[in-house]
Amino acid sequence: MRLRVDLAYDGSGFSGWAKQPSLPSVQQTLQTALSKALRLDVSEVKTVVAGRTDSGVHATGQVCHLDLPSDHPLVAAPQRVDGELLKRLRGALGKTSSIWVNRVSIAPEGFDARFSPLRRRYEYRVADAVATKDPRLAGHTLWISDSLNVSAMNRLGKALLGLHDWASFCRAREGATTIRTMENFSWARDFEGVLCGTVVADAFCHSMVRSLVGAAISVGKGDLEASEVVALRDKADRTSAWKTMPAHGLTLVEVVYPKDRELARRAQLTRAPRAPLSD
């Protein structure tokens, strides 16, 4: 039996999703809580995640899965998952409010948190000179002193869409593909004037969103033209023309999965062409 866990976290206190020796990670914290809630040894709890968020990155719509040993009591009593297990898991996470489990459910046949998604959606918040700076939100908002031109940033966003090699925006990782389809990259000011950037793609390579945001901010400031960014993207090589923006402005807000009957096929499709390149 495979469980799907939907969760949210404030990434400030974590060195990212992925478990690392002697550093606090979301994965380790969650797995420890899961092992308590499931009464399993922590070595038996292995989560697979939709978005391996970097150190300091937040999530409101993160998804992961884990497989239960076939002799686990819940396998014979699946009705206890979404009530009792959820309650135990929240209890095991304790009063800390930096991780919140929204839901625990039995994953449908073929579901794979990492390989089944159709797309991931990230949000990046920037308070520029025009925005009202709210210190209560500073933990997930980048503050800058310049004024940004939102129209120019949106022109860049449109110019970048589609299936491309994003190597210019990615920290190279041995054997990982940098070819992705970007479906949306747009900016709008909220009621406080804070620029909220939305980035949607089938998947992202390492540091890609924060690098895209860096390019957008350079265009918004007037330091770069959209056409220059597109030209540099087409070179598909690391560039220093823009910066990778800080992690704390970034949040994984949604992971979209196909309908249940398409889950397994989607996972196959995602895996297949990337197999030799997969991260």
Place this chain on the structure above:
Amino acid sequence: MRLRVDLAYDGSGFSGWAKQPSLPSVQQTLQTALSKALRLDVSEVKTVVAGRTDSGVHATGQVCHLDLPSDHPLVAAPQRVDGELLKRLRGALGKTSSIWVNRVSIAPEGFDARFSPLRRRYEYRVADAVATKDPRLAGHTLWISDSLNVSAMNRLGKALLGLHDWASFCRAREGATTIRTMENFSWARDFEGVLCGTVVADAFCHSMVRSLVGAAISVGKGDLEASEVVALRDKADRTSAWKTMPAHGLTLVEVVYPKDRELARRAQLTRAPRAPLSD
């Protein structure tokens, strides 16, 4: 010359507005920055604030004033206040984003940050079982596991309005009046289902908003009837029928001043009847 400072802060790291020996306070931090920006000795910088927020309480719309010595260079160059001084003050506060100065201006004749206000507006955020819990916002939102009945809370809010003695909601302070006019006490869910309470009064006594919120939550849970709260208020004596809610859910969002020509008269009016009772 009197300066008006409009500021916002995340109260998490502070033991409240008021300066205290050996504890970090907003006032002390701001006065130190003001002394640098104004090139004055810190002992010469004395701020008077609109809302003396308690330990852990936030503000987005706080206002304070301070008087410059008559020989200060800015007195002869008031045009430098809203640009140069603001910039220097933000610089002196440093890269910390827990205090943000929105504006520095020359206060109009008769302005008194503490005594001129017509009203203060506070917000209290509660994420109950119905709300989406966002860990990024947990620093300024109370999380509870019950479901709250918003209509019942709003019926209480309406029943409480008007000029009353609020002693049942206040931590007693020698010589301080507990008679206030409550103009608004209402609740609405935001897009995430989080209950946002608004409390408006001419002024508040110590812990009054958090105690009002405690009563509202008891009514929202069904533990108390609105009529019981009203009856206890009319006894004007401390009660244990409801709790004082935690500070971190509370934010001072607005201080409303009258038109310039009414400032001095308002300050006089506020001060006069309270003179023997003033805190």
